[in-house]
Amino acid sequence: MDAYPISLDDIVLRGELVADGWTDRDIARAVAGGVLAKVRHGAYVDAGLVAPLDPVGWMRVRTRAVLRRAHQTAVASHQSALAEHEVPLWGLSLDETHLLRTDGRAGRREAGVVHHCSEVVDAEWIVRNGIRVTRPARAAIEVVTSESPEAGLIAVCGVLHNGLATIEEIQEAARRATHWGKSLNNRLVLARADHRLSSVLEIRMWHLLHDQRIPRPEPQVEVFDEWGNLLGIVDFLWEEPGVFMETDGRIKYERYRRPGETLEGYLLREKRRQEAICLATGWVCLRLGWSDLERPRQLARRLRTILARQERAG
Template sequence: MMIPAERPPDDPRNAPVYLRKTLVANGHNDRTIRQLVADGVLVKVRPGGYSDKKNYDQLDAAGRHGLKARAAFQQARTDVVLSHVSGVPEYDAPTWGLDLSDVHLTRLDGKAGRHEAGVHQHCGRLRDGDVVERHGMLVMTPARLALEVTTVTSAEAGLVVVNHFLHCGMTTKDELMDRYAVMERWPNSLRTGLVLHRADARVETVGESRAVHLMLSAGLPAPIPQYEIRDEHGDVIHRVDFAWPEFGVSLEFDGKVKYEKYLKPGQRASDVVIAEKKRERRICDLTGWRCIRLDWSDLGRPAATAALIRAELYRG
């Protein structure tokens, strides 16, 4: 299992969170705290928790949730671990489709959890190795988080997280399946098995994970991810996102991140698009296959997109 390095100390996601009791102990009162917020010095990240606004303004939704989780972690009256969706940002994993409105914590005292004031406390039985320390807080490991997320979100969003952890080497399919075998009593775990069945370490991006979910949910034949294309000499010259060799069809997902990945110094996005079209022609010349291209808008209309793919697969 490969755990990524922690963020550098000056990363705005590591900005300190000031609890009200700490500010009061340093000479402030509710009036002066409100004034600091009004003046744009502090921002309230949750009741009784504040952070520097200049840092907060640099963060996306996941980063802001991280500060809110940090405040809730410090405010907890018992030992807790960041879990479920609240552990995901600590590994810089994608939060697409996750509900970040509540902080999720798991109690270590074995008592029943509760849901109040924007904090969802869980009661979970921990095994050795389930918890690590990251960025000054206790956080569930990627393997545990991957399974937990599937119990509080959709199968599609859960697959995005699970595939990310698998692709980055932070857990393995075997590890997840072994852990899943002993989680029968976890609440809301009915979709976990479905997500694990569809999970694949070869799937690289959020868009690709969503495309897999769309295709399999529609009953389409499972494609081969990251399929290698070889030239006349047998050398690998390209890779397509998905392929159905038996149907003579490949599929590419065109996302902004993908084009940014291929962007070289001095190039524009249009240069990459032109290069992609040449690459597609080369692949078609070598294989004789037809190519389907999807983008984010196609994922937002799954029924129509599944029909398009089905028609292309069974054409003729």
């Protein structure tokens, strides 16, 4: 598969430019003039190719620049691999390239590259977008065992939701990683993982509910009217007290807006959907966003109060 627009061949090394007759002054002028973009020390690319890239896109380009110089058997891993699988990333450094050393040499960290010394068998890596990367299940566990549980949960749920691996495959990858650092994260993260969670905001909210010991809601619940017509899908539902939660994030606005629909039009349609669900069920709706995650204890108190009040009212 070669869907990514920038390939290994698009990366030009300083030595190759010099061999073609360039001087260091020529290279510097080309960078200053917007002809070449410097990816990392001694590696360049056509500036037009990288102009529209976001931070994850730039990380992917740097991965290719690193692989141009790496041992031919090196495999991109951790978030460098997840980016190639198009799994959402959160809470992870995008400034470093992660590689698995398969040449038997010790792992180390240098010049924006983290070399991991870890055994990887052929079944654990594939070629994606023209480069060798660890498979989604292993890449997710690599993040779980090196980063925070929250970042790891986002990686695992992203892999599950996108259908890139089954929970059994991720559990098997975790079993093989019991000797890695932070392997205790595996149990916590896998106990919380759910393929139904579809965005970083939903996953972070799910993580917060667990951490704050809020009763677990049911995610992504379809709601029908009395005639069996689908009114909508709510992000989280506490059915017994009759409370549902909706998360407001940019991705949701982009994903569910109809062609040509304005943001105001989408928000009005979303408000009417919420009202229809409340009228049909008698439930109470909470709308929460990114800012609510910054005050987890206050949010937990608010949720407990609302859930307890609805239980008494019921």
